Amino acid sequence: xxxxxxxxxxxxxxxxxxxxxxxxxxxxxxxxxxxxxxxxxxxxxxxxxxxxxxxxxxxxxxxxxxxxxxxxxxxxxxxxxxxxxxxxxxxxxxxxxxxxxxxxxxxxxxxxxxxxxxxxxxxxxxxxxxxxxxxxxxxxxxxxxxxxxxxxxxxxxxxxxxxxxxxxxxxxxxxxxxxxxxxxxxxxxxxxxxxxxxxxxxxxxxxxxxxxxxxxxxxxxxxxxxxxxxxxxxxxxxxxxxxxxxxxxxxxxxxxxxxxxxxxxxxxxxxxxxxxxxxxxxxxxxxxxxxxxxxxxxxxxxxxxxxxxxxxxxxxxxxxxxxxxxxxxxxxxxxxxxxxxxxxxxxxxxxxxxxxxxxxxxxxxxxxxxxxxxxxxxxxxxxxxxxxxxxxxxxxxxxxxxxxxxxxxxxxxxxxxxxxxxxxxxxxxxxxxxxxxxxxxxxxxxxxxxxxxxxxxxxxxxxxxxxxxxxxxxxxxxxxxxxxxxxxxxxxxxxxxxxxxxxxxxxxxxxxxxxxxxxxxxxxxxxxxxxx
Amino acid sequence: xxxxxxxxxxxxxxxxxxxxxxxxxxxxxxxxxxxxxxxxxxxxxxxxxxxxxxxxxxxxxxxxxxxxxxxxxxxxxxxxxxxxxxxxxxxxxxxxxxxxxxxxxxxxxxxxxxxxxxxxxxxxxxxxxxxxxxxxxxxxxxxxxxxxxxxxxxxxxxxxxxxxxxxxxxxxxxxxxxxxxxxxxxxxxxxxxxxxxxxxxxxxxxxxxxxxxxxxxxxxxxxxxxxxxxxxxxxxxxxxxxxxxxxxxxxxxxxxxxxxxxxxxxxxxxxxxxxxxxxxxxxxxxxxxxx
Numbered sequence: 001x002x003x004x005x006x007x008x009x010x011x012x013x014x015x016x017x018x019x020x021x022x023x024x025x026x027x028x029x030x031x032x033x034x035x036x037x038x039x040x041x042x043x044x045x046x047x048x049x050x051x052x053x054x055x056x057x058x059x060x061x062x063x064x065x066x067x068x069x070x071x072x073x074x075x076x077x078x079x080x081x082x083x084x085x086x087x088x089x090x091x092x093x094x095x096x097x098x099x100x101x102x103x104x105x106x107x108x109x110x111x112x113x114x115x116x117x118x119x120x121x122x123x124x125x126x127x128x129x130x131x132x133x134x135x136x137x138x139x140x141x142x143x144x145x146x147x148x149x150x151x152x153x154x155x156x157x158x159x160x161x162x163x164x165x166x167x168x169x170x171x172x173x174x175x176x177x178x179x180x181x182x183x184x185x186x187x188x189x190x191x192x193x194x195x196x197x198x199x200x201x202x203x204x205x206x207x208x209x210x211x212x213x214x215x216x217x218x219x220x221x222x223x224x225x226x227x228x229x230x231x232x233x234x235x236x237x238x239x240x241x242x243x244x245x246x247x248x249x250x251x252x253x254x255x256x257x258x259x260x261x262x263x264x265x266x267x268x269x270x271x272x273x274x275x276x277x278x279x280x281x282x283x284x285x286x287x288x289x290x291x292x293x294x295x296x297x298x299x300x301x302x303x304x305x306x307x308x309x310x311x312x313x314x315x316x317x318x319x320x321x322x323x324x325x326x327x328x329x330x331x332x333x334x335x336x337x338x339x340x341x342x343x344x345x346x347x348x349x350x351x352x353x354x355x356x357x358x359x360x361x362x363x364x365x366x367x368x369x370x371x372x373x374x375x376x377x378x379x380x381x382x383x384x385x386x387x388x389x390x391x392x393x394x395x396x397x398x399x400x401x402x403x404x405x406x407x408x409x410x411x412x413x414x415x416x417x418x419x420x421x422x423x424x425x426x427x428x429x430x431x432x433x434x435x436x437x438x439x440x441x442x443x444x445x446x447x448x449x450x451x452x453x454x455x456x457x458x459x460x461x462x463x464x465x466x467x468x469x470x471x472x473x474x475x476x477x478x479x480x481x482x483x484x485x486x487x488x489x490x491x492x493x494x495x496x497x498x499x500x501x502x503x504x505x506x507x508x509x510x511x512x513x514x515x516x517x518x519x520x521x522x523x524x525x526x527x528x529x530x531x532x
Numbered sequence: 533x534x535x536x537x538x539x540x541x542x543x544x545x546x547x548x549x550x551x552x553x554x555x556x557x558x559x560x561x562x563x564x565x566x567x568x569x570x571x572x573x574x575x576x577x578x579x580x581x582x583x584x585x586x587x588x589x590x591x592x593x594x595x596x597x598x599x600x601x602x603x604x605x606x607x608x609x610x611x612x613x614x615x616x617x618x619x620x621x622x623x624x625x626x627x628x629x630x631x632x633x634x635x636x637x638x639x640x641x642x643x644x645x646x647x648x649x650x651x652x653x654x655x656x657x658x659x660x661x662x663x664x665x666x667x668x669x670x671x672x673x674x675x676x677x678x679x680x681x682x683x684x685x686x687x688x689x690x691x692x693x694x695x696x697x698x699x700x701x702x703x704x705x706x707x708x709x710x711x712x713x714x715x716x717x718x719x720x721x722x723x724x725x726x727x728x729x730x731x732x733x734x735x736x737x738x739x740x741x742x743x744x745x746x747x748x749x750x751x752x753x754x755x756x757x758x759x760x761x762x763x764x765x766x767x768x769x770x771x772x773x774x775x776x777x778x779x780x781x782x783x784x785x786x787x788x789x790x791x792x793x794x795x796x797x798x799x800x801x802x803x804x805x806x807x808x809x810x811x812x813x814x815x816x817x818x819x820x821x822x823x
């Protein structure tokens with residue numbers, strides 16, 4: 001039996017303001033979602049997938065105008081609906097879940113009140129009935145102790161619990177359509193697993209149709225019935241999950257799938273010999289905060305961590321947010337001072353060295369950060385940024401500029417670009433520039449703190465191969481911090497797993513991925529999105 | 533779109549900039565706008581009406597034929613000349629105060645924001661300063677230092693310093709955690725260079741905006757000080773002291789108070805609008821989400 005689609009988008013185009021790099025954010029996209037089905041719209045940043053979702057919700061920024069096609073929600077045209085009609089439909093007929101639960105919730109209102117407000121607006125139920133309904137839906141989204149959560153404020157809950165509240169708000173009025181815009185992107189993998197499971201369960205219980213926007217092929221494999229692949233505003237390919245992931249037709253889909261790193265590590269490289277270039281032992285960091293009475297409260301961000309990196313070797317530190325992996329890395333490069341422990345750069349013991357004595361040694365260890373938008377000074381040309389380090393270590397300007405040009409070739413950017421400002425580059429290009437800046441100091445060890453996490457998969461693949469190439473060429477030791485098990489599998493020779501400020505397991509990547517020993521490591525592997 | 537085009541697209545910036553530009557022109561061209569020496573008094577022209585004219589006796593003994601466009605005051609001085617020359621003092625005091633308080637507050641704010649050890653001490657001093665009403669502090673400073681243009685500037689600037697310090701400190705506190713500042717530390721960049729090359733340029737936009745608000749309030753404070761008789765001596769005409777002198781016979785000759793006010797109000801409004809517009813364009817926190 002063929003049911004009527006819940007949501008039907010026909011040949012939709014959304015125009016961008018004049019003067020942009022393309023005319024349409026979304027161009028001629030069509031899709032249908034049937035009750036109880038999940039349609040995943042997958043694409044990289046700038047593909048128009050989020051613009052399409054916001055168009056359906058009627059929350060499009062005023063600069064963007066849908067100029068063609070139609071959107072039918074249960075046969076009703078949304079593009080022609082009035083603002084008040086759309087407001088009535090949102091929440092009642094279509095529920096929405098956004099990426100960042102902290103910003104989707106009102107921080108000064110208790111969670112119970114926020115959900116209750118929704119019921120009060122859309123129903124004429126009594127206070128008691130609304131309260132009972134809120135408790136019922138809190139149980140439905142598997143929140144522990146619904147009575148307590150009812151009175152809690154968003155900041156008192158974990159990220160996963162907050163997202164459950166947002167989902168509770170989205171489904172409480174039993175909508176026929178649930179729109180999820182990257183709902184698990186800001187969450188850890190173990191939490192992501194639970195939230196995906198929850199959406200799946202709710203769908204089975206309520207028979208709701210789900211429009212799921214994501215950039216993550218792993219999530220697609222986990223949850224989708226149908227898939228629509230978007231690129232540059234165009235629908236590149238659509239079909240069932242099975243078809244698109246296993247037998248992709250379009251070149252772009254194939255590239256996208258090929259760029260996703262696999263979970264199985266490549267064969268181990270021979271273990272490097274020689275002395276450690278960077279070594280940490282017994283490293284600990286304790287933060288002490290005082291309340292207004294002057295009572296000290298200690299937070300142990302990192303306890304008893306150790307690592308040794310040799311030339312030509314990549315060591316990965318894997319963990320979820322709050323695991324202490326970044327704290328460890330920042331102690332090792334002395335951006336923060338460790339409370340305890342020994343850190344050696346080459347033969348220099350640097351854990352307690354004052355900044356003045358440390359500065360001449362800083363060329364040994366360099367760092368690349370996560371966020372390419374913020375890791376370069378927006379007010380300086382990239383050339384100035386790149387030669388800064390080399391000149392700090394006494395290289396004359398002309399020589400530093402020559403070095404910068406060679407490095408630009410290495411990171412595959414035109415040398416003329418040295419006179420431009422960071423805002424004129426894309427995220428991936430900026431990450432290349434950050435790598436060039438680190439290399440300009442001629443370091444022995446490169447620390448990459450989530451260096452590819454903010455990038456699209458295709459760009460991520462390019463940066464990873466660039467890092468691999470540079471390591472081989474310069475014989476660098478590399479410390480690679482990531483939350484992504486797949487990336488670590490492809491790049492690292494050895495992996496350290498961290499949890500709640502402690503190292504729980506370490507070993508050669510091949511062995512650790514084949515036989516994870518610690519219970520937490522096993523949980524982490526279990527939560528990683530399915531293979532396809 | 534470059535910065536200048538974005539600025540010109542903003543209505544407040546256009547209006548504020550135009551009015552302020554006109555005022556600057558008036559100040560610069562004061563001697564050529566049909567004025568006489570604003571300090572010259574001629575006892576035969578006391579409290580003349582608008583448009584009166586006659587032979588005006590100058591200090592060197594010569595006389596000129598002069599039309600008093602805005603009449604004269606109770607000492608027989610040309611009100612038009614005094615108001616026009618007053619523009620110079622007001623704009624000078626406004627801009628000098630803004631620069632001085634930005635330099636002082638900026639330096640202190642950078643120190644407090646970057647060197648955490650200094651922070652508690654410096655900010656408690658600033659809190660103390662802020663507890664004293666600005667106008668009271670300025671009056672005390674003028675009384676202690678004597679009234680010249682430079683002391684008036686200092687007296688108006690010092691109460692503004694804590695506000696600027698707080699702003700800059702807050703900016704530095706967030707900027708020092710930016711990855712590009714951490715990267716500079718990892719590149720062994722010396723601390724003063726980090727402060728001036730990496731942090732200051734990124735704090736400039738909100739600082740300029742704050743500067744315009746300081747300038748606007750300085751023009752007002754100068755007028756208030758003069759009005760209270762604590763500002764510049766009467767031989768230097770300012771909008772404030774012209775109004776102060778006119779206050780006594782306001783009911784018979786309201787022009788002495790009104791004409792300077794007709795210059796003061798648009799100037800302060802223009803500077804404030806310029807600041808608002810600059811903030812909308814330059815400050816990322818207030819910038820509209822770009823498409």
